[in-house]
Amino acid sequence: xxxxxxxxxxxxxxxxxxxxxxxxxxxxxxxxxxxxxxxxxxxxxxxxxxxxxxxxxxxxxxxxxxxxxxxxxxxxxxxxxxxxxxxxxxxxxxxxxxxxxxxxxxxxxxxxxxxxxxxxxxxxxxxxxxxxxxxxxxxxxxxxxxxxxxxxxxxxxxxxxxxxxxxxxxxxxxxxxxxxxxxxxxxxxxxxxxxxxxxxxxxxxxxxxxxxxxxxxxxxxxxxxxxxxxxxxxxxxxxxxxxxxxxxxxxxxxxxxxxxxxxxxxxxxxxxxxxxxxxxxxxxxxxxxxxxxxxxxxxxxxxxxxxxxxxxxxxxxxxxxxxxxxxxxxxxxxxxxxxxxxxxxxxxxxxxxxxxxxxxxxxxxxxxxxxxxxxxxxxxxxxxxxxxxxxxxxxxxxxxxxxxxxxxxxxxxxxxxxxxxxxxxxxxxxxxxxxxxxxxxxxxxxxxxxxxxxxxxxxxxxxxxxxxxxxxxxxxxxxxxxxxxxxxxxxxxxxxxxxxxxxxxxxxxxxxxxxxxxx
Amino acid sequence: xxxxxxxxxxxxxxxxxxxxxxxxxxxxxxxxxxxxxxxxxxxxxxxxxxxxxxxxxxxxxxxxxxxxxxxxxxxxxxxxxxxxxxxxxxxxxxxxxxxxxxxxxxxxxxxxxxxxxxxxxxxxxxxxxxxxxxxxxxxxxxxxxxxxxxxxxxxxxxxxxxxxxxxxxxxxxx
Numbered sequence: 012x013x014x015x016x017x018x019x020x021x022x023x024x025x026x027x028x029x030x031x032x033x034x035x036x037x038x039x040x041x042x043x044x045x046x047x048x049x050x051x052x053x054x055x056x057x058x059x060x061x062x063x064x065x066x067x068x069x070x071x072x073x074x075x076x077x078x079x080x081x082x083x084x085x086x087x088x089x090x091x092x093x094x095x096x097x098x099x100x101x102x103x104x105x106x107x108x109x110x111x112x113x114x115x116x117x118x119x120x121x122x123x124x125x126x127x128x129x130x131x132x133x134x135x136x137x138x139x140x141x142x143x144x145x146x147x148x149x150x151x152x153x154x155x156x157x158x159x160x161x162x163x164x165x166x167x168x169x170x171x172x173x174x175x176x177x178x179x180x181x182x183x184x185x186x187x188x189x190x191x192x193x194x195x196x197x198x199x200x201x202x203x204x205x206x207x208x209x210x211x212x213x214x215x216x217x218x219x220x221x222x223x224x225x226x227x228x229x230x231x232x233x234x235x236x237x238x239x240x241x242x243x244x245x246x247x248x249x250x251x252x253x254x255x256x257x258x259x260x261x262x263x264x265x266x267x268x269x270x271x272x273x274x275x276x277x278x279x280x281x282x283x284x285x286x287x288x289x290x291x292x293x294x295x296x297x298x299x300x301x302x303x304x305x306x307x308x309x310x311x312x313x314x315x316x317x318x319x320x321x322x323x324x325x326x327x328x329x330x331x332x333x334x335x336x337x338x339x340x341x342x343x344x345x346x347x348x349x350x351x352x353x354x355x356x357x358x359x360x361x362x363x364x365x366x367x368x369x370x371x372x373x374x375x376x377x378x379x380x381x382x383x384x385x386x387x388x389x390x391x392x393x394x395x396x397x398x399x400x401x402x403x404x405x406x407x408x409x410x411x412x413x414x415x416x417x418x419x420x421x422x423x424x425x426x427x428x429x430x431x432x433x434x435x436x437x438x439x440x441x442x443x444x445x446x447x448x449x450x451x452x453x454x455x456x457x458x459x460x461x462x463x464x465x466x467x468x469x470x471x472x473x474x475x476x477x478x479x480x481x482x483x484x485x486x487x488x489x490x491x492x493x494x495x496x497x498x499x500x501x502x503x504x505x506x507x508x509x510x511x512x513x514x515x516x517x518x519x520x521x522x523x524x525x526x527x528x529x530x
Numbered sequence: 531x532x533x534x535x536x537x538x539x540x541x542x543x544x545x546x547x548x549x550x551x552x553x554x555x556x557x558x559x560x561x562x563x564x565x566x567x568x569x570x571x572x573x574x575x576x577x578x579x580x581x582x583x584x585x586x587x588x589x590x591x592x593x594x595x596x597x598x599x600x601x602x603x604x605x606x607x608x609x610x611x612x613x614x615x616x617x618x619x620x621x622x623x624x625x626x627x628x629x630x631x632x633x634x635x636x637x638x639x640x641x642x643x644x645x646x647x648x649x650x651x652x653x654x655x656x657x658x659x660x661x662x663x664x665x666x667x668x669x670x671x672x673x674x675x676x677x678x679x680x681x682x683x684x685x686x687x688x689x690x691x692x693x694x695x696x697x698x699x700x701x702x703x704x
Contacts, residue, residue, distance in 0.1 A: 138626030145662045180631050183610035185578045185591045210582045212625045213663035235586025298596035526584045
């Protein structure tokens with residue numbers, strides 16, 4: 012069922028997910044955004060490309076999720092003073108993405124009055140000048156600039172007894188770099204403002220120097236903890252462009268890897284959440300189980316985190332009956348042990364006291380911010396791309412969408428426990444019903460200008476990859492999108508009214524990716 | 531409480547023997563004398579700096595604390611401030627947005643400022659290489675004593691890198 016918007020022509024896109032694209036003008040761009048927001052849709056990603064080498068100016072794209080599926084709006088702009096209408100009134104999460112579009116491509120989001128929606132840079136700290144846009148075609152990949160002055164304007168909170176606590180970019184633990192500016196009275200947080208972009212290393216530019224076949228390795232390193240989700244999303248996008256038919260066996264093996272990635276990450280998080288609430292026992296136990304999973308990954312699949320195991324057209328591994336037996340054994344043992352540990356967590360009054368009501372994200376705030384993934388499900392929002400719209404092989408595996416209602420740390424802990432059990436169930440089901448089939452399907456040459464999407468529910472939330480093929484099997488443009496774009500702003504809300512010492516616990520309960528959003 | 535204690539007893543001690551030092555990982559030799567190394571080798575404080583990694587190496591640094599590797603059992607601790615650190619453990623290609631933060635962290639670290647570069651990116655820039663936003667390998671920004679390749683290097687390899695940095699080179703002092 013094609014989406015309908017007045018005056019807009021939708022063109023269906025081939026691939027595993029229902030998706031349409033449409034060229035729009037500025038007015039339709041704004042109207043379509045409002046329309047889809049009113050109908051309960053959301054903004055999945057927003058990015059821009061430079062097509063001046065084809066005489067087509069710049070193009071900004073908004074990827075929207077509506078009931079029908081994915082809708083990609085494409086708005087073309089002249090290169091000089093490029094601008095497009097600000098979508099942040101309909102979708103607040105558009106703000107940071109629009110700022111990144113300006114930093115990288117030089118197209119500005121404007122309010123109806125013609126002012127910049129938010130003129131502050133987001134990814135540009137000082138590595139390149141204000142009037143240089145690295146993703147423009149005329150900027151060489153090897154170009155370098157001397158460090159520029161960097162004066163970021165944080166929003167200041169004033170009043171009696173208010174003071175600021177700046178934290179980062181180098182944090183006190185083994186954490187990725189980012190800056191948090193707390194405005195506090197006593198210990199209570201009045202406001203948190205995040206500044207990210209520290210790990211920006213120009214991945215999108217790097218993609219354009221790679222072949223379509225090699226670039227899957229880079230996609231798998233956008234956010235290392237979600238390497239399977241990214242590699243799968245990239246493969247899905249490439250396969251939709253080149254029309255490859257991946258075997259049912261390879262698809263199920265991909266799902267096996269994705270669920271094992273979820274299991275490993277949830278085990279790690281459950282340990283750290285116990286630890287951050289003062290129960291070191293939890294970390295010791297869960298990190299031991301996580302290590303068991305990683306070691307089995309290394310033994311059976313050749314990599315602890317399953318990097319480079321998904322390849323275009325299929326998978327770079329297979330399982331024999333002996334391996335299946337070992338995996339099934341492990342699944343039973345992990346389930347038994349986690350159930351025992353959950354009983355300990357559930358009965359531990361001190362731990363539950365720290366978890367419950369801490370870092371609560373209200374469901375209406377979460378909807379408004381467009382929160383996705385695990386964090387959304389912990390406030391009762393049943394978003395899970397594996398279930399809806401669903402993609403092979405999940406349409407047959409029928410994963411259960413786990414939700415909790417409280418939206419606090421306890422809810423995010425419980426979602427992780429339940430998802431872990433569900434992933435173990437899926438893993439068993441995959442292993443017991445593995446059809447025969449080829450490991451890798453041959454891939455036709457991707458036609459120049461071919462355009463496709465990948466959409467995969469990683470352990471943190473949905474991962475998108477938008478891919479455009481260039482000449483002779485090269486990447487013309489690749490935009491990977493991490494769920495952290497949507498969820499980071501939610502952390503600023505979840506912390507409000509809590510005390511500073513609870514921030515590490517609340518932050519961990521979201522466990523968002525810096526690298527994934529900094530790109 | 532009894533469930534918790536029973537679990538601890540049931541699981542028992544899982545810690546494995548640490549790896550041996552590997553001289554081939556050394557980038558700089560003969561910088562410190564044996565006495566300093568002997569002291570550091572028994573109580574080492576490390577400050578980790580993610581200078582732009584994909585967070586894969588961080589997963590393995592975290593794994594060092596699990597019961598199998600039990601890095602604290604060797605007298606090695608991760609500390610919250612560079613001012614408390616004997617060694618910086620740096621991951622990632624150094625992003626330009628982290629270049630200054632990394633330099634400042636290095637300046638804030640007291641001598642002997644041992645530096646361990648972790649992962650293919652830290653060793654060579656890895657898949658990200660140099661570019662408008664990446665300085666490439668760690669050694670292009672601060673001096674590196676020991677470099678541990680791998681994407682990501684498994685915990686035992688990282689541990690080997692740490693131990694190499696605080697052991698006298700096999701030929702150096704004999």
